[in-house]
Amino acid sequence: MPDPDILEALRSLPHFRMIDPRILERIAEGCRWRTLAAGETLFLEGQPCRAFYAIHEGGVRLYRLGPEGREHVVHNLRAGASFAEAALLSFGRFPVHAVATEQPTKLLEIGGDPLLRLFREEERLGPAMVGSLCMHLVSLVERVEELSLAQAGERLARWLLRQPASGKGQRLEVELSMSKRDIASHLAMTPETLSRLLRKWQEQGWIESRRSSVVIQSADPLSALADGEPA
Amino acid sequence: MPDPDILEALRSLPHFRMIDPRILERIAEGCRWRTLAAGETLFLEGQPCRAFYAIHEGGVRLYRLGPEGREHVVHNLRAGASFAEAALLSFGRFPVHAVATEQPTKLLEIGGDPLLRLFREEERLGPAMVGSLCMHLVSLVERVEELSLAQAGERLARWLLRQPASGKGQRLEVELSMSKRDIASHLAMTPETLSRLLRKWQEQGWIESRRSSVVIQSADPLSALADGEPA
């Protein structure tokens, strides 16, 4: 009887988005929560690797030690990220040290043994995980592309047009799935800038900005912005 | 006798970074190049999917058609990105339309049949691909995190400290793996800003900026910057 929190956490990982629930339960049996204090070490370089990890809360720093004892930071990860998959599946040993950077840091430890056994027993697991990961990859690649755009308006217009929209004809209604504060953060701008952009576009008559939705009244100028036309 | 260009292109994909060269050759046999003109359609939503694609040059737009014939852009991808893996491995049909957005757009088409056969025959392929993809995922997650940082100096300092560095003791020498122009682009800043930051840090005595390398003379102030200390 696996912990429902663990199942929920597994489902939220891009690794397992499209995995059969029964298989997921078997993976969940090999999982457990780990909570670390800030600065506490999770594993050391060279140790044999029997699991990989997903950060539920807090942050983790992966680093090597240089000749003079200087930390060489390889990655600095926060909630939502996962790590050590390749160590588990390909290398067998951790290639870096890992320490928690925040207090508290809560990790999901996903045991490798059930996972590797399932890879052998369930033919569809490999392709399903690869497909699932790739879908996530495509999103991230595009997110990187978009964050590289200098203009805040360009980023917002792109994001807005990509949101699932209900509505017929010209009037598209976009339900905002997060708070505006979180949207601003997602788009790497301040809430103030987001608010001002929405107001400006409303004054132009392009949109109607509501509390938790935006009605797009004419998508064309937004599309132009999204494609890099000067504001 | 697979086309060496195809092998090279496959190797450069995060999917196949750690795959046995002999397996890679068998995958390569199911690949071919596709070149499209701007606006040309690659596939339509609902068509059966027998391959996935990697963009070698140009760009591809993935979209659905809304009720009024309005394009709903799902992704806008450029060189280096790949897509339709999940369609191939999980769905069997394309969930979106795909058209080239640039002239010319050159794609590598990776046939699904050899891939799916290999998944069954080669036990290690699944875990190896998952591990490889995850490694790339970790990098991307962190890149997103970093691009969200407002300050250009913060981004550069982080990037610099994470580069593989040779050198003993305090003097770390970082060989620049790309042109400064490309580094600037990677970090979402202009070459001018990059140049000015390097010069400023050199005047502070923190680094020595050379043509294609940077010698870090004291990493501490850079680390402070990278951790978000005000400049």
Next chain:
DNA sequence: CGATATGTTGAAGTTAATCAAATCTTGTGG
């Protein structure tokens, strides 16, 4: 050497962040 691409520097102009404060929501307890 000359041509082209890459990198550097300076001045001017914009964008978006910051700071500060007002307004609006939402949830809670009385």
Next chain:
DNA sequence: CCACAAGATTTGATTAACTTCAACATATCG
């Protein structure tokens, strides 16, 4: 149901950071 507190959003004024534009310098290569 209302008052209140905490949080979210909006607005305005200011400022700092970064881009843009233009010119120059420096490599790289045939």
